[in-house]
Amino acid sequence: MAERNHEHANDNENERATAAAELGTFVAELSAADVPDEALRLAERAILDTVGVTLAGADTEAATAALAAVGDSSGNATVIGREETLGLTDAVFVNATAGHALDFDDVALAAMDGHPSVPMVAPLLAVGEREGASGRDVLTAYAAGFEAQCYVSRPISPGHYEGGWHATSTIGVFGAAAAVASLLDLTAAETTHALSVAASMPAGLKRNFGSTTKPIHAGQAARSGLTAALLAAEGATADPTAIGGNRGFADLYRGDDDPDFDRFPELGERWALLTDGIDVKKYPCCYYTHAAIYAASELAREQQLQPEAIDAVDVTASQGAADALHHDDPQTGLEAKFSMPYLLASALVRRSVGLAAFEAKTIAQPAVQQVRKRVSLTVDSDLPYDSNEAHVTVRTRSGETYERRQERPPGTHEEPLSTTALHEKFNMCAAHSPEAVDTGTARDALNNVRIAGNVADVLELL
Numbered sequence: 001m002a003e004r005n006h007e008h009a010n011d012n013e014n015e016r017a018t019a020a021a022e023l024g025t026f027v028a029e030l031s032a033a034d035v036p037d038e039a040l041r042l043a044e045r046a047i048l049d050t051v052g053v054t055l056a057g058a059d060t061e062a063a064t065a066a067l068a069a070v071g072d073s074s075g076n077a078t079v080i081g082r083e084e085t086l087g088l089t090d091a092v093f094v095n096a097t098a099g100h101a102l103d104f105d106d107v108a109l110a111a112m113d114g115h116p117s118v119p120m121v122a123p124l125l126a127v128g129e130r131e132g133a134s135g136r137d138v139l140t141a142y143a144a145g146f147e148a149q150c151y152v153s154r155p156i157s158p159g160h161y162e163g164g165w166h167a168t169s170t171i172g173v174f175g176a177a178a179a180v181a182s183l184l185d186l187t188a189a190e191t192t193h194a195l196s197v198a199a200s201m202p203a204g205l206k207r208n209f210g211s212t213t214k215p216i217h218a219g220q221a222a223r224s225g226l227t228a229a230l231l232a233a234e235g236a237t238a239d240p241t242a243i244g245g246n247r248g249f250a251d252l253y254r255g256d257d258d259p260d261f262d263r264f265p266e267l268g269e270r271w272a273l274l275t276d277g278i279d280v281k282k283y284p285c286c287y288y289t290h291a292a293i294y295a296a297s298e299l300a301r302e303q304q305l306q307p308e309a310i311d312a313v314d315v316t317a318s319q320g321a322a323d324a325l326h327h328d329d330p331q332t333g334l335e336a337k338f339s340m341p342y343l344l345a346s347a348l349v350r351r352s353v354g355l356a357a358f359e360a361k362t363i364a365q366p367a368v369q370q371v372r373k374r375v376s377l378t379v380d381s382d383l384p385y386d387s388n389e390a391h392v393t394v395r396t397r398s399g400e401t402y403e404r405r406q407e408r409p410p411g412t413h414e415e416p417l418s419t420t421a422l423h424e425k426f427n428m429c430a431a432h433s434p435e436a437v438d439t440g441t442a443r444d445a446l447n448n449v450r451i452a453g454n455v456a457d458v459l460e461l462l
Contacts, residue, residue: 016261019244023151024192026267027178032140039273043142046278048446049106050099050121055081056429057101062212066097066219077126078459081433088126089223096122097219103337104284109386111276112153112171113161119172119221120145120179127183128455135452137183143273145179150272154263158386159255169204169217176225184233196238197228199249210327210338277413283353285337288321290409292390296347299394299402307349307367312395315344316380318387333358341375
């Protein structure tokens with residue numbers, strides 16, 4: 001997005017102080033007519049994809065724990081993929097946790113180093129269901145939330161993520177607050193307060209990657225952002241400089257470098273949805289592994305590689321990848337999602353990495369474990385910290401060497417998954433839902449949510 005050039009230090013200080021108010025005004029005044037049609041369509045694809053991975057994640061350990069933890073909550077809000085209904089905030093917590101449980105939800109690394117949709121879609125659908133909102137209203141609110149996440153993250157990225165914060169949670173809370181504020185039609189002042197309340201709520205540590213707490217980060221961000229907007233709607237106030245002001249969010253969550261407030265984007269001039277965009281995951285695991293998985297899978301297919309013939313596998317990737325991938329010898333499905341050796345072995349042995357790759361019996365498969373022990377990850381210091389590029393080299397016992405460099409994972413904003421591939425992913429995810437779903441009907445309704453008069457009708461299908 002366009003960046004501002006400030007001539008005077010006092011202009012920069014004013015920008016800091018008025019960040020929440022500027023963002024609040026943008027969100028409050030945004031209408032569907034303001035959002036480019038292409039951006040609305042991207043939001044629609046994102047909601048379809050997020051609901052799909054939520055269906056698949058509804059019966060996971062993290063989602064089941066979240067559901068049990070809310071206890072006897074009662075209400076009319078839909079729990080996606082379950083027959084239960086819950087109170088509004090509890091349903092949002094459970095749904096967002098389920099949506100991130102498989103690490104199959106979309107990412108926006110160019111914009112915010114995180115997963116943008118999962119903290120927003122759960123509260124948007126739940127509030128939309130309660131309010132009888134139209135699909136177009138929900139898509140507009142999604143756009144507001146996405147732009148808000150990019151706005152808040154720009155001055156502190158990538159240092160924020162490098163410092164150990166999980167941006168899906170710490171930045172996602174602002175997206176959820178902005179999206180719900182838009183859907184509730186809050187005033188500019190109320191929306192500013194909602195965002196400033198949200199500034200007291202960010203949390204989430206990368207140290208917890210590979211555990212059930214990681215998807216719970218998404219649940220807490222969605223619930224906290226929703227709560228911030230509901231509080232503002234009821235008259236709660238917060239310091240309007242809480243995002244950009246001295247010792248506000250940006251100062252405290254910045255990482256090692258000072259916040260660069262010249263990077264605040266021109267809201268509504270260039271749309272982050274269109275320029276930075278959304279990357280849709282092809283594999284249900286850490287995004288830093290996707291280029292390497294694709295490269296390994298292609299090498300295995302092209303060269304007809306057999307597990308017993310593989311002598312060594314070397315992969316080079318960014319420092320960001322090395323920081324996120326903690327588990328060389330994973331013992332659980334969640335750990336396996338953050339294991340470059342296991343994922344490369346799975347790609348080489350099975351030619352793909354799907355949902356079944358994270359089941360205990362699959363992880364323990366002898367051929368995969370044999371290859372896993374031969375995989376080594378090295379940091380390429382020439383790559384930017386958050387690069388997703390990977391270079392895979394496979395050496396065979398007979399002396400051949402095969403290699404492939406993959407600059408980007410499949411499914412990026414620049415080279416998106418086809419509609420057919422996106423629908424196939426939804427179908428696969430829906431098949432894992434604990435409650436039966438009429439997959440075709442649900443998929444078509446979500447794929448055309450822009451024409452829905454009431455999103456509650458769409459949620460009935462889930």
